Amino acid sequence: MNSPGASVPAATDVVTLADVEAARERLDPVVHRTPLDTSTTFAERSGAAAVGLKLENTQRTGSFKIRGAYNAMAQLSVGERDRGVVAASAGNHAQGVALAGRLLDVDATIVVPEVTPAAKIEATRGYGAAVVVEGASYEPAYEHALDIADEAGKTFVHPFDDADVIAGQGTVGLELREQFDPDTVLVAIGGGGLVSGVATALKAHDSETRLVGVQPEGAAHAKPSLDQDRLHRLDEVDTVAEGIADARLLERTFAVMRERVDDVVAVSDTALAVATTLLAERSKTVVEAAGAAPVAALVSGAVDVADERVACVLSGGNTNLTEHAALTRTGLMALDRYVEARLALRGWPTSVADVTETVAERGAELDVLERARPTASDDPNRTPIRVGLEGSGSTHLVDVLSALDSRPTVSVVEHSLDAALDG
Numbered sequence: 001m002n003s004p005g006a007s008v009p010a011a012t013d014v015v016t017l018a019d020v021e022a023a024r025e026r027l028d029p030v031v032h033r034t035p036l037d038t039s040t041t042f043a044e045r046s047g048a049a050a051v052g053l054k055l056e057n058t059q060r061t062g063s064f065k066i067r068g069a070y071n072a073m074a075q076l077s078v079g080e081r082d083r084g085v086v087a088a089s090a091g092n093h094a095q096g097v098a099l100a101g102r103l104l105d106v107d108a109t110i111v112v113p114e115v116t117p118a119a120k121i122e123a124t125r126g127y128g129a130a131v132v133v134e135g136a137s138y139e140p141a142y143e144h145a146l147d148i149a150d151e152a153g154k155t156f157v158h159p160f161d162d163a164d165v166i167a168g169q170g171t172v173g174l175e176l177r178e179q180f181d182p183d184t185v186l187v188a189i190g191g192g193g194l195v196s197g198v199a200t201a202l203k204a205h206d207s208e209t210r211l212v213g214v215q216p217e218g219a220a221h222a223k224p225s226l227d228q229d230r231l232h233r234l235d236e237v238d239t240v241a242e243g244i245a246d247a248r249l250l251e252r253t254f255a256v257m258r259e260r261v262d263d264v265v266a267v268s269d270t271a272l273a274v275a276t277t278l279l280a281e282r283s284k285t286v287v288e289a290a291g292a293a294p295v296a297a298l299v300s301g302a303v304d305v306a307d308e309r310v311a312c313v314l315s316g317g318n319t320n321l322t323e324h325a326a327l328t329r330t331g332l333m334a335l336d337r338y339v340e341a342r343l344a345l346r347g348w349p350t351s352v353a354d355v356t357e358t359v360a361e362r363g364a365e366l367d368v369l370e371r372a373r374p375t376a377s378d379d380p381n382r383t384p385i386r387v388g389l390e391g392s393g394s395t396h397l398v399d400v401l402s403a404l405d406s407r408p409t410v411s412v413v414e415h416s417l418d419a420a421l422d423g
Contacts, residue, residue: 008231011259014252015163017204020170020197023071027171030070030103034059034172036179036311041282046298047306052180053279053295056172057287057317061123063243064172064194064315065089065096065159071168072157073100081106086154088112088145090138090242091120092316093159098129109154111145113137115242117320137237139247160193161250169194172313173201182209182311186294186303189213189222189264190244192253194315199260212303213257213264214293216241216272221248223264226257240269240327243290243316265303270334271296276324277331279314288319289327329367329388333416336394341387341401341415342372348383351409355387358407362400365390382411 034055042051056064073085084107087097094110101108108129112121114136125131134144149156158165172194176185185202187195192213199211215222218239224232225248233248249257272289275296279285294312297303319327332338345351352369359366368388378384391397397417405412 008251008255008258011200011256014255015166015170015196015200017200019163019167020174020201023067023164023167024171024174026071026074027067027168030060031067031171032059033175036176037283037285039283041278042295042298042312046301046310048298048310049307050309051298052182052309052311053283053285054172054176054179054311054313055285057285057291057314061092061095061099061127062316062318063092063096063291064169064313065092066099067096067171068162068165068168068193068197069093069096069157070100070103072162072164073097073104073106075164076106076155080155083152084108084154085157086111086145086149086152087157087159088138088142089116089159090245091116091124091318092243094120094124094129094131095127095318097157098124098127102128109148111141111148113141115245117242117318117323119320120318123318138245160191160196161252162193163252166193166197166200166252166256168197170197170201173198176311176313177202177205180311181309183308184210184212184303184305185311185313186212186214186297187313188244188290188293188315189215190219190246190290192222192249192257194313195261196253196256198313200256203260210263211261212297213261214297214302215244215264215266216293217266217268219245219247220266221246222257223266225249225254226261226264229258239289241272241289241293243288243318244293263303265297267293267296267300267302270330271300271302273327273331274334275299275331277328277335280324280328285314285317286319286324287314287317288324291316332390336397336417337392338367338388338390339397339401339415339417340368341389342413343385343387343404344379344382344411344413345385346382346409352385354407354409355385355404358403358410359389359400362396362403363391364396364400384413
């Protein structure tokens, strides 16, 4: 669905620096001033002069969303507070509204799509909100929440298309400017509330600061909107980053972004997995896929940051541990530091010792060892097993596989490093 750009208001009619500064006064007693961590690793990988990681994954509720939710809900009238609020969210806005409701004594009902991680749902309930699961994606959850608001007379707290929400998110930008003084800032885009607020805060102080939004390739609606100067809605979204799996901007965020955001780039889900992995390994910080999007753009080369001071806003860290483990395993595979292999063993189960000893001798890590289901191509006199091995790189892992294949009791049948071996 497209709407003409001419119907979009001016950015100054949506949110101003004064709005962001007023939001900061409301939020000071409530939110954390999140730390900014510098990273030599990411500076070297990207060619930047310096890289700063704004750790909104350490914010209350695990993401920046409490900022916008509280700022909006703190300005409700007495009657609106008495009737309660409703919101739709894939998880982080849900927790922000739920905690704001508890702090302000406002009943909150949150509608979440089925893809929302269980950790986010349980955390939302833990803050005292009622949770309704509806729809396979955000859009049907959003529509259901609007229906609840109309029927029950509750105030709908929009996750991004709200001036007070945008102003609250903009307080991230105020802190960032004081902590790091960046040339370029990379911010994930879902509906555009965070990047709109951060751009408002930073551009007002220095119009030369470059704001670059980052989206997954499977939810890349913002750049077509800005390029065509009209709202562009995707028919479907498909990305591991459920926190930014929105199908469109809306009028307010579009209005701000068209004037204050310099560029938007897209990154693959594999790049998101690599960034999540490197953040966990090198920066010792856990982020969800959406939170890793700015670093994914940085290390994949999606944006040129040579010799610049670059800030990446890590917007959230709410992820199931099993999902985080699976994503980092994918990241390690993309970095050629993890291999999955199918082996055939003679003399099961005593030959398992040959596998474990060989892996240990070669300095690799044995992550998985399990019996595999036999196939028609398997030797019936051998036991098929599946292993997962972690090493320092493709050369190391090729050496481990070769050592395994040289054992009399072990044959390497297939593996995920064919390209590395061919090279």
